[in-house]
Amino acid sequence: HANSIRAEQAETFVADRLKEIVQLPEVLSRLVAALNEEIVRQSQPLEQELVVLLERKEELKTKIEKWEAALEDSPELFPMLKDRLDELTEKRRQLHIRENEILGIFQQQGEPIQVKDVQRILTSLDRFLTQSEKKQVKALYRTFIEKITFDPKQKEI
Template sequence: MVAHRATRKLKSGEIKYTRYYQCGQFANKGSAVCRANSVRADYAENEILSRIERILSTPKLIEDVTAEVNRKRVIDTKPLQQEHKHLTAELSSIQRKIDKYFKLYEDDMLPPQELKTRINDLTEQQQRLNHRKLEIEHSLRNEDSKPIQVELVRHLLSTFNSLFVKLGTDKKKQLIHALIKQVIITPERTIGKIELKFDDLFQTVSSSESNVSIGTDMKFSISM
């Protein structure tokens, strides 16, 4: 979702500015990719704030949102865990082959040049798989295994709402860009589903009056 401003000249000669949001893909790549799906900024922002307020004012709803977040976080790590297990098995197999070829060489059953060729091939595979394995381990370490707490979700949503209403137009654009993962617009030009992401909150949003820092090292998103 990308913010834009339209300019219109009234009959009185007055210049009127209207802020709106449109599909980011449309703004970057044009109508060949998707439709603009433009909505007025004031409507979109009020809808986002009201939905967050509804979640904050309904304890059961915020508990359900948090439970869904935690369910998705567990599911998201499973493919990485499975790939890590597969890589570990492959690396063990490669090491067994290396040991076998050295044993054949020691028993004079494998010429030196043949040994070198086979070991070089296996070593290249080993390095490539080890590199990928380390990447996965790094990703899994960065995933907080502790479940997201209801209070954290409540705090982040409350911070978003209270901060948003204090910011000027430019800072609102930055905050929307940082927090909105996607917005589904219906054919009637109303907002359907809104998905917020909290992995970009490592930023400091400054207004002309104060500096406010909001952040969390936990990566997750919520739909509302």
């Protein structure tokens, strides 16, 4: 019985927070700004990795060119140097693959999140929640609420 009371309190709390976000533009603006900042923050390590990767790729290119020049001057060394040249070429290929992965991630990030887009989604969600049966509302809440923790010492949510 206590769990069902808490579930009802949680649902009411979530519905109230959703209405607050929909009805108060400054709350939504802060939320969207925080989301956009988080996206930028998460992309910074990838940007750093890309810089290091491009430097390493350039170093390998220079080494490969030196090895190839040495082989042109002394073709008889080819059997001894082939494995090293193949190893450098493979490392450079792996770096190129990772570079493309990172660039793909940046391309997918696209434009920053717009307040009006989130407003439209949340307004539709609010409308859906007010018009839906309790069972549908609970199912929807379960899709985007991972966990709610109650503090037994605190009476309010």
